[in-house]
Amino acid sequence: MMPGLAAFDMDGTLIQGRLVFALADRFGLSGRVTEIQSSGMPGHEQTKAIAALFEGLTKKDVQDAIESIPLVKNCEQAIAKLKENGCKIGIISDSYTVAAGSVADRLQLDFVAANELEIIGNKITGKVGMPLGWEQIGCFCKISVCKRYHLEKFAHKFGVPIENTLAIGDTKSDICMVQRAGVGIAFMPKDAEIAKATNKIIRDSDLLKVLEFAA
Numbered sequence: 001m002m003p004g005l006a007a008f009d010m011d012g013t014l015i016q017g018r019l020v021f022a023l024a025d026r027f028g029l030s031g032r033v034t035e036i037q038s039s040g041m042p043g044h045e046q047t048k049a050i051a052a053l054f055e056g057l058t059k060k061d062v063q064d065a066i067e068s069i070p071l072v073k074n075c076e077q078a079i080a081k082l083k084e085n086g087c088k089i090g091i092i093s094d095s096y097t098v099a100a101g102s103v104a105d106r107l108q109l110d111f112v113a114a115n116e117l118e119i120i121g122n123k124i125t126g127k128v129g130m131p132l133g134w135e136q137i138g139c140f141c142k143i144s145v146c147k148r149y150h151l152e153k154f155a156h157k158f159g160v161p162i163e164n165t166l167a168i169g170d171t172k173s174d175i176c177m178v179q180r181a182g183v184g185i186a187f188m189p190k191d192a193e194i195a196k197a198t199n200k201i202i203r204d205s206d207l208l209k210v211l212e213f214a215a
C-alpha cells in the first residue's frame with residue numbers, strides 16, 4: 001500500500017538523537033532531565049517539568065541544538081519517494097514546535113504537531129502549551145501530544161482514510177499512533193513496549209526501509 005499520509009516521530013526516527021537531550025547537554029541540565037524522566041510522573045507532567053528547566057534560554061539555543069543533530073540515513077530520499085507518490089507527510093512529536101518546525105521546513109513537509117514553548121522577547125519562559133488530545137478520544141497514552149489523536153486529525157484534514165496512513169516511531173510514546181495507522185512501523189525500537197506494539201519493525205538505521213512497507 002502506498003500511503004496517502006505518513007506521520008513520522010522526530011527524535012530517533014527522523015533525526016539521530018533527541019532534541020531535549022542535545023539542549024540539556026549544552027546547558028548542564030542532563031541529570032535533571034533524566035531525573036524527571038524516571039520520576040514515574042504522567043508524560044504530560046514530565047513535559048511541563050522539563051520545559052521549566054529551559055527557562056531563560058533563547059529560541060536560537062533550541063535552533064542550534066536541533067541543527068547539531070544529523071538526520072537519519074536516507075531520510076531525504078525516503079521522504080522524496082513518498083512525495084513522488086503524492087503522500088502528505090508530517091511530524092507528530094512530543095518535542096517542541098520550534099525544533100520540529102525547523103526539521104519540517106528543511107524537509108518541506110506538510111504538517112507538524114508538537115509542544116509550543118512559550119517564548120517572550122526571544123527568551124523561553126519555561127511554560128509550554130501542550131496539544132494533548134488523549135482526553136478527547138480516551139487514549140491511554142496521557143502524553144503531551146497524543147499521536148493517535150493528531151494522526152486522525154491530519155488524516156481527516158487531508159481527506160485520507162485512516163487505513164491508508166502510515167505511522168512510524170521508536171518509543172512507547174508512539175504506540176497509540178502506530179497501532180491506529182494502516183501501516184504502523186517501529187523504527188530502531190528503543191523500548192520493549194514499542195517493539196511489541198507492531199510486527200513491522202525496522203532494525204537498520206536507514207529510513208529507505210520504510211518503503212518496503214509502503215510499496
Ligand SMILES: [Zn+2]
Pocket residue numbers: 134139140141142145146147148149176177
Ligand atoms: Zn494517544
